[in-house]
Amino acid sequence: MPTPIKTAKLTIDDKSYDLPMYAPTVGPDVLDIGKLYGQADVFTFDPGFTSTAACESTITYIDGDKGELLYRGYPIEQLAEQSHHLEVCYLLLYGELPNKEQMIDFENRVTRHTMVHEQMHNFFRGFRRDAHPMATMVGVVGAMSAFYHDSTDINDPWQREVAAIRMIAKIPTIAAMAYKYSVGQPFVYPKNDLSYAGNFLRMCFSVPAEEYVVNPILEKAMDRIMMLHADHEQNASTSTVRLAGSSGANPFACIAAGIACLWGPAHGGANQACLEMLREIGTVDRIPEFIARAKDKNDPFRLMGFGHRVYKNFDPRAKVMKQSADEVLDLLGIHDNETLKVAKELERIALEDPYFIEKKLYPNVDFYSGIILEAMGFPTAMFTPIFALSRAVGWIAQWKEMISDPAGKIGRPRQLYVGAPKRDYVAVEGR
Secondary structure (H helix, E strand, O other): OOOOOEEEEEEEOOEEEEEEEEOOOOOOOEEOOOOHHHHHOOOOOOHHHOOOOOOOOOOEEEEOOOOEEEEOOEEHHHHHHHOOHHHHHHHHHHOOOOOHHHHHHHHHHHHOOOOOOOOHHHHHOOOOOOOOHHHHHHHHHHHHHHHOHHHOOOOOHHHHHHHHHHHHHHHHHHHHHHHHHHHOOOOOOOOOOOOHHHHHHHHHHOOOOOOOOOOHHHHHHHHHHHHHOOOOOOOHHHHHHHHHHHOOOOHHHHHHHHHHHHOOOOOOOHHHHHHHHHHHHOOHHHHHHHHHHHHOOOOOOOOOOEOOOOOOOOOHHHHHHHHHHHHHHHHHOOOOOHHHHHHHHHHHHHHHOHHHHHHOOOEOHHHHHHHHHHHHOOOHHHHHHHHHHHHHHHHHHHHHHHHHOOOOOOOOOOOOOOOOOOOOOOOHHHO
């Protein structure tokens, strides 16, 4: 625990309580209320935990006002421009960028763990053919604890390391298998001579009947999608992973819990919801109608893919993703796709219309990632699984940090109870 920088005084019914305050490396000071209940017999009330720090962390920092996202102190823009996803994985897991030998060793370890246990193929076949890929991923990732018993002891640092490598290596394979199963095509095994992103694309889009060559522009775009979604501080799914892990659950169960939370349309499903909105608009000539609806406070319609709960002025990931979106659309020569025409025109309006500018409704990372994945040929049902495989390393890094924290304890949020007070049971005849 850091040393308090000062003390805040809270007075309740003429009694005063001293609450220590801590200074983070960057960001606002933090008021420690850990002993408040024991001393004053009161809780704090914070729906959504938006003003509550539940842990110490050294992994990711977000400044929403500045539009800043740092992985271990490195700006996301620099990483996206100069790094690649597996190097970012190493950074998130171990705290520093690897040297050449460390990078080669890490890439080799991940690459040689990409295959899944052959019996897991039978597990997939237990799902209906039209099962949503996220439903499949929740089940299969959770089932990994039944296949890899030698990496579930959370008290063994080596087993934690093995579980981390296995998870990062196998989740793209599992996501690709979920996709192949949903479209009725045979599973494609990974290849060790391909990059992390290139391997995933091949496992999704190649078929046994012909050769598949990974396009470097699509490979780079997919790598950026993975990198930009790798971690995002204490969001809902990351907090779910930490909460599940605080009970001592095995790492595969914790990551499955994170995937389940990510499935929600307000979280990982936002890019899917954005594409569905673009399809609802349908054609460019209908955009003014939907813009008017978005501006009407009495209309329930909301523009998806614009603005962000955390970033108040712009999403730093969106700037990078826009570049990739332009590169992918130029490469594929997509000019006649009506959905993408709507997206480009909506983007233009959002960047110029005073209403959008005033409300800070800028295109966010979900808007651009949805455009890229649509152009690549992924169905919208695969958008969230791709988010999940990208976020896996962040979940694992946060889980490992939580397990190693000597001050860690099982999560136990409190509540403001507003139900019935104590009352006596009445037999059915007397009700």
